[in-house]
Amino acid sequence: MIPKSSGDTYYQAQPFIQTWSDAVMQQGKDLLEAGQLEAAIAKLKLLPAESPVDKERETTIKRWQADWTQSKNAIQNAEDFLERGQWLSAKQSLASVASIGFWQRKAKPLIAKADAGIALVEQYAAEQYQQPPAAALAAAPSAVYTPPAWDTPAEYSSPPEESWQPAPGAPPAPAPPQSPSYAAEYSAPPPVAAAQPPSTASFDQAVEGLYQSYKNQGQGTWDAWGQACADSGGQVIDQGPESACLP
Numbered sequence: 001m002i003p004k005s006s007g008d009t010y011y012q013a014q015p016f017i018q019t020w021s022d023a024v025m026q027q028g029k030d031l032l033e034a035g036q037l038e039a040a041i042a043k044l045k046l047l048p049a050e051s052p053v054d055k056e057r058e059t060t061i062k063r064w065q066a067d068w069t070q071s072k073n074a075i076q077n078a079e080d081f082l083e084r085g086q087w088l089s090a091k092q093s094l095a096s097v098a099s100i101g102f103w104q105r106k107a108k109p110l111i112a113k114a115d116a117g118i119a120l121v122e123q124y125a126a127e128q129y130q131q132p133p134a135a136a137l138a139a140a141p142s143a144v145y146t147p148p149a150w151d152t153p154a155e156y157s158s159p160p161e162e163s164w165q166p167a168p169g170a171p172p173a174p175a176p177p178q179s180p181s182y183a184a185e186y187s188a189p190p191p192v193a194a195a196q197p198p199s200t201a202s203f204d205q206a207v208e209g210l211y212q213s214y215k216n217q218g219q220g221t222w223d224a225w226g227q228a229c230a231d232s233g234g235q236v237i238d239q240g241p242e243s244a245c246l247p
Contacts (some may be wrong), residue, residue, distance in 0.1 A: 014052075021053040025060070035102035037068050067098035075103065078110050085217030086227070087117030117217075124213055125231065128206035203247045207232045 002013045024047055031040035041064065044057045051057070074096045081090035091114040097107045207228050214224035229236045229245035236245055 018052055021047055021051045025053060025057070028060075032064055033101040037064065040064065064100075067100060068103075070096060071098045071100060071103035071107075075106055075110070078107070078114070082110065082113055082117075083218065084223060085117065085214050085219045086223075087114045087121065090114040091118065121210070121213065121231065124209060125206060128202070128209040203232060203234065207234060207245050 002010050004010050024043060028040040028043040031037075031043060041061050044061055047053060047057055074093050078090040078093040081087075081093060091111060094107045094111050094114065097103050210228035210231055211224050214227055215221070219227070225245070226236055232245070232247075234245040234247050
């Protein structure tokens with residue numbers, strides 16, 4: 001209330017006004033940290049328009065309101081994801097919670113729950129991707145693969161030799177040079193083993209295991225199936241009676 005025309009008195013008052021304004025701003029922040037948004041805003045509005053922190057006050061109020069709405073939505077979305085067992089989505093949602101103490105305290109137990117779910121799924125997936133016993137692979141229809149037989153004889157037989165007799169009274173002809181056997185010259189290459197495609201038994205087991213895990217956590221049939229397929233690195237083909245997850 002001291003006018004500028006007061007001269008030295010006005011300037012002597014300014015440090016006290018600044019100190020008081022800073023104290024009111026801090027009281028508002030304390031109320032916000034305690035979860036009292038409306039009371040915090042009301043506290044800042046006690047500052048008069050002539051206050052040296054007037055511009056900062058208006059910017060601060062708008063930021064508090066935006067952070068509050070964002071954090072509230074992020075917490076709600078995370079809780080919904082956790083109920084469906086979507087741990088990674090929940091954690092990603094919680095990453096957008098503002099640094100306000102009130103909301104950080106709400107987010108902390110949800111983050112712990114999401115981390116525990118992620119760790120459980122990763123452990124389960126690692127166990128499922130271990131090589132199954134040979135008997136299990138043999139019993140899995142999707143793992144059966146019979147390559148075509150290599151239909152090539154071990155070697156080619158030599159052609160029959162023609163019988164040669166000299167004409168009566170003719171001097172004996174020199175013996176013809178001996179040609180190497182066709183079998184020795186044109187022996188067949190060793191059979192080439194057909195390449196075996198990777199077994200899909202471990203992939204099928206991993207998808208099925210994750211699917212049951214997500215179902216047990218409360219996810220719907222299609223949500224659990226789609227997430228299990230995606231987490232196993234596969235792709236869902238046709239979401240109906242003929243649905244399949246291909247690696």
